[in-house]
Amino acid sequence: MLIGLPKETKDHETRVGMTPSTVKTLTRHGHQVLVQSGAGEGSFLADAEYQSAGATIVPHAEDAWAAQMVVKVKEPTPAEYHYLHQDMILFTYLHLASDKALTHALLESGATAIAYETVQTEGGKLPLLTPMSEVAGRMAVLVGATYLQRTHGGRGVLMGGVPGVEPANVVILGGGIVGTNAARIAVGFGAQVTVLDVNHDRLKYLDDIYRGQLQTRFSDEYNIEEAIYHADLIIGAVLIPGGRAPWLVTSAMLPNMRKGSVIVDVAVDQGGCIETTRPTTHSNPTYEVEGVVHYCVANMPSAVPRTSTFALNIQTAIYTLRLADEGLEAIRNNPALQYGLNIHRGAVTYPAIAKEFDMKYTDPLQALKHVQ
Structure with missing residues (x-):
């Protein structure tokens, strides 16, 4: 051939x-x-x-x-x-x-x-999505840590905090390959991490392997709202194989979020799981809506x-x-x-x-x- x-x-x-x-x-x-x-x-x-x-x-x-x-x-x-x-x-x-x-x-x-x-x-x-999901999940936290810096428009929060000062609050929407890899890096940074998913077995798995180093919550509208309103960094890690991602965070929720908080929507390739998501590029990676920084680069792994x-x-x-x-x-x-x-x-x-x-x-x- x-x-x-x-x-x-x-x-x-x-x-x-x-x-x-x-x-x-x-x-x-x-x-x-x-x-x-x-x-x-x-x-x-x-x-x-x-x-x-x-x-x-x-x-x-x-x-x-x-x-x-x-x-x-x-x-x-x-x-x-x-x-x-x-x-x-x-x-x-x-x-x-x-x-x-x-x-x-x-x-x-x-x-x-x-x-x-x-x-x-x-x-x-x-199997062919997994390697890039692993890369994107790990990168999402690194990107989020960068854009949380005040010089990049963020709240000026250090991911792991320092003694006497609380760490960043990281919320991960989805506990699949992207979410699990994001959690691994965020926990390693010393952040306060919450993972939301509809799959109880997946939440149980994460709870078992991290043994109290992160929190797990069932993903419904009430829990999502409660989590994101206190978040410094939100990582969209939802996957519907071959289909469009559902909106878990609506535009109506954004005014209640922390100013200078950061959204990294890894689901952008499938339309995004945040209503205000639109694809961006490495040349112009972020934009702001209601004081919330959005990073929605559709080919994130190409940075490495x-x-x-x-x-x-x-x-x-x-x-x-x-x-x-x-x-x-x-x-x-x-x-x-x-x-x-x-x-x-x-x-x-x-x-x-x-x-x-x-x-x-x-x-x-x-x-x-x-x-x-």
Whole structure:
């Protein structure tokens, strides 16, 4: 198979879809890999490393996009929509439930789009979302600690406090992978931490492992309001696989929050779990509503691209190879990839996307039935 690796175009997106190690595995299996010149530079991976792994370096984005399968990190930007074409397999993060324009572009192109974030194994695990959730969860606390500084518009609160002065009050909405990793760093800083979730088993797990170092609360409107009104830092860590995140904090709640408090909404890729969330970039990461600082960068892990790129490829490489070796047959034969299939030949094949945009849903196997 001919596989393309274009350079990312999103603002300050310095991750890259494949490492030289992944490329070497693909070329050893007889596949040809076209790498756009400079694709790995943001992660300090030189063209020469890709060449040594067997890739062909191409000068322009359109050369890489002309492949049978394109592997990326982030969803195509509007400037890249014209590269989409029928018979292409696009393998990347997509987050379509919060992006109607991209959904329509993919449908009209006839491409096959597989989203990292909805590839799901037995037991409901999301192996390709997990590494970036781990990075984003840990970063959320570091980012929050920075923007709590008065010089960045925050309340001027030190995360761990000092002897005789209370630490920051950190509220984490969601106890999944993002929330658990955020809790780990916040507790390590010495902050006062509260995690809210609707899953009692998850709360019990966190309570057991932290043994009083954090508080757990059931996530309902009453408990959310009580928690956020006393918070210095709120981390949005809610996940509805493939679907839009629900608003847990409404705009009406913001006037009652502490002035200079900080919101880091990691759920921004899926629309955000704060009503006042809107996507920001690393170039302009924050804005203020009702005196509350909002940090809503939609590609937060790209701030640490070296770590993020390698962490992502550890998980994606096996699926990339399977798709390269088997093509669409890999989806037919692998339930995890069936969950990952969002769009195929003009059909919506993921229920949450169809529901969000009131579109017809087609079962993945049915969509693939008559395609060779």
